Amino acid sequence: MTETIDEAQKNIVADFAGFTDWEDRYAHIIRLGKQHPDIPDEFKIETFRVKGCQSTVHLHARFEDGRVHYRASSDAMIVQGLIALLLRVYSGRTAEEILRTPPDFIHALGLTENLTMGRQNGLKAMIEQIKLYAMAFHAMSHSPSAN
């Protein structure tokens, strides 16, 4: 992936600008969901379950070479598509980048208000979890005992 975190958001907004109705938007999200790889079974455990989602969402993060790499998936396809978008923006970034970047692209998806930030699909919970991981890795890498 060569796009920066800001470019990723811009490109997603541009992708969705071409769709004129909800059906096309959802069809695209579903397409992204189908292409998105499932999280490995070893991470499909309670520890990695994102609470606050009506579907089952697992999210795993690892810190490598100064960047946070996320893996996540859901058993619901629309949520899976949203995960694909979230990970395109946030995965493989530095903790600082993740923490300073609000998920502005979500508003450009053209989903209804209750679907964007409501608890129904757990988008809010997923973003919080993504940021929490970044915060934890940021604190770890900046603590005096870190090597």
Place this chain on the structure above:
Amino acid sequence: MSPTSHAATSPALDVQRVREDFPVLHQQVNGQPLAYLDNAATSQKPRVVIEALRTFYEHDNANVHRGVHMLSQRATDAYEAAREKVRAFIGAASADEIVFVRGATEGINLVAQSWGRANVRAGDEVVITHMEHHANIVPWQLLCEAVGARLRVVPIDDRGELVLDALGDLLNDRTRLVAFPHTSNALGTVNPSAEIIRRVRAFNPTIRILVDGCQAVQHTAVDVAALDCDFFVFSGHKVFGPTGIGVLWGREELLAAMPPWQGGGDMIDRVTFEKSTWADLPNKFEAGTPHIAGAIGLGVAIDYVHDLGLDRIAAREHELLEAATARLQAIEGLRLIGTAREKVAVLSFVVDGIHPHDIGTILDMRGVAVRVGHHCAQPVMQHFGIPATVRASLAFYNTTEEIDRLADGVAKAISMFR
């Protein structure tokens, strides 16, 4: 589903006219006319109920049972008149047996904590069913954990009917209470309540019986005397009344012997720092200022249902159930969860390979409101080995056109996700 069991004796409902009574139905959602098919979660309110709340607050608002002034008298009279309406609605012997609570959940908790703590001991048993709403599981679990009693569960079969023969094996000399739903919220199953109660009574008449009537009173006439249960609960908001008001009915001698659950104003006779004594029924169980407007609104909702006629409501809903069942069953890959022979118009279903959440989202985009999830009945989901279902629950004001939109929406979702 027996097709002859709901023969109406009076003329059929004029659905279009009845829909005019429900202001909320006349709106667009996501650019489509709202098709509200989530009535088992909460029903919509007729204008007369909404007006009753407004009238109370505009003209009669005062606290009950306290003032000598005119408004307090009027509020008290209206509140107690609502209690009498509830009494008549469920066939209770006395209005003193009608306790206003927040909802069925509070009613069950009241029985579990008051009657339960006084009567259930270590080693005793409470019997519930596999099709309970969590509200009829967790209060008994809390009780059992607190006193060291044991929770026993009547199983269900793959149609979503109770395995009645298992009931006999579960009853024993430690059984103190049997609690079951008149009608399942997740499956739509109408249980043979009278038969269950007859069997429990035949085994031991001192076993207490609580019936969760949440999904019953809006669909069918209930008579607690004829049922011969000991406790009956329902929520006002599911029978076209306001939220935050519900009913616990209990046999007078049982309620009289039960200790208060919550303490406060309005439930006492005399209070000193040494000892307080309790008010008579039902005030003993109504600590604090009750939901006065809600109770009055519930009374008006009951009048509304009575005027429409539960026989006509049942006939109409049965037509809708048959139409919806036929439409959904024709969809390839769709599996109805809950195919009991006696059902209310609740259609839970799953579609092979598509998450219920995804189907619900597409339906919402098309203005069709359904419930997606476990419906506060996770053990039911576990029985069928599924995480969730889509649930369409119909009321008499729904139309066959809305059922078509449901079925078309599901078909559309399938085409989008496959």
